Amino acid sequence: MAIILSSAECELREVLLKNKPQEMLSISPKGTVPVLAFDNKVLDESMDVINWAFAEDSSKFLKYSSSESKLSNYFVELFDSKFKYHLDRYKYANRYKKTSDDHRAECLKILLELDESINADPWIFGSTISLLDISILPFIRQCKIADPKWFLAQDFKKTSNLLDYFESSDLFHIAMKKFDEWDPENPQIVIFPSDSRS
16 A cells, blocks of 8 residues: 555565465565565565655655654554554464453454544544554454454444545555466566556
């Protein structure tokens, strides 16, 4: 989403994590996605890719006030650490000792705190999308997917409405377009996001 909003383009190589190509592992041995390689540099953390895209062109993003910047930094860190930690253990509870309900309860606390702190009309800070929106909405969406009935029954209506708006946006549909797996034996060049708009 950050790349789409920045108007940057890149060659996209869709990979399956159960079938990681050696070409990917050779530049990022930890084997996670996303990986952005350019000018002898490698970014393999989502926030680093977002920050790179923002530095390339931030014109479509909300320009924060000082209070918005402070709130954004707080929630980006909270979701990238604590929320993600509990979300993984909520979704895959059979891998961990605490129960799914314990981790879901921790996610709920954070979602309620977010709901009390935002406008969500239609984005978190109003009419213009922000770095905070694209940084945390994918996590919130994963929480909903884990148990939609539970999610929709909770008392965080602004956050739920925000997620609905996000999932109906052109940005979301462009970002979520499916691509064929990249085949190193028969590499096809796919330019993103240009090829994703067709």
